[in-house]
Amino acid sequence: MPYSLLYVSRTLLKFPAGTAEVEHIVAVSQARNAGLDVTGALIATPAYFAQVLEGPQPAVAELMRSIMRDPRHTEIEILTEGETPERRFASWSMAYSGYATYVDDYIEPFFASAAPAQAGRLRQRLIRLMLEFTRQDPGMKPEPTRL
Ligand SMILES: Cc1cc2nc3c(=O)[nH]c(=O)nc-3n(C[C@H](O)[C@H](O)[C@H](O)COP(=O)(O)O)c2cc1C
Incomplete structure (x- = not known):
C-alpha cells in the first residue's frame, strides 16, 4: 500500500528572486x-510551501530526510502521514500560487495553532486545493511570470 505524507513549511526564499530557486527544486x-x-x-507561495509525497514508504522517508535538512525552508510541520489505499496524485506536479494571498490563507492556520477540532477540516481543504491545481494543469511546469 502506498505511503502518503503532507507537510507545510515556512519558505526562506525571497521573492521574486526565489523563483529561480523554486525552478531548481522542481527540476x-x-x-x-x-x-x-x-x-x-x-505548492510554493511567497510565504510557505505545502507538499504531498506518496509512494513506497522507504522512498518517501528518504526524500523527507533530504527535504527536512534543506536550508531553503524552516518550521517544517508534518500534518499527516501513513498508508493510503490509493495515490491521489497520478504524477508529480507543482503549483505556484504566485502572489495569490488566498493560497496563503490555506496554509497559514497551521502556524497559528489552529484549534484541533479544525485541523482535519483545514487539512482536507488544503489537499482539495492541491488537487484542483493539479486538475487545472496536469503537467504543471514552473511559470515564473505567475510569481
Ligand atoms: C519545499 C521543498 C520541497 C522539495 N521537494 C523535493 C522533492 O519532492 N524531491 C526532491 O528530490 N527534492 C526536493 N527538494 C529538494 C531537496 O530538499 C534536496 O535539495 C534534493 O533532493 C537533494 O538532496 P540531497 O540534499 O539529500 O542531496 C525540496 C526542497 C524544498 C525546499
Whole structure:
C-alpha cells in the first residue's frame, strides 16, 4: 500500500528572486521522485510551501530526510502521514500560487495553532486545493511570470 505524507513549511526564499530557486527544486524533484516512484504535489507561495509525497514508504522517508535538512525552508510541520489505499496524485506536479494571498490563507492556520477540532477540516481543504491545481494543469511546469 502506498505511503502518503503532507507537510507545510515556512519558505526562506525571497521573492521574486526565489523563483529561480523554486525552478531548481522542481527540476531536481522531477528527476529524483520519478526514479523513486514517488508522486505528489508542491505548492510554493511567497510565504510557505505545502507538499504531498506518496509512494513506497522507504522512498518517501528518504526524500523527507533530504527535504527536512534543506536550508531553503524552516518550521517544517508534518500534518499527516501513513498508508493510503490509493495515490491521489497520478504524477508529480507543482503549483505556484504566485502572489495569490488566498493560497496563503490555506496554509497559514497551521502556524497559528489552529484549534484541533479544525485541523482535519483545514487539512482536507488544503489537499482539495492541491488537487484542483493539479486538475487545472496536469503537467504543471514552473511559470515564473505567475510569481
Ligand atoms: C519545499 C521543498 C520541497 C522539495 N521537494 C523535493 C522533492 O519532492 N524531491 C526532491 O528530490 N527534492 C526536493 N527538494 C529538494 C531537496 O530538499 C534536496 O535539495 C534534493 O533532493 C537533494 O538532496 P540531497 O540534499 O539529500 O542531496 C525540496 C526542497 C524544498 C525546499
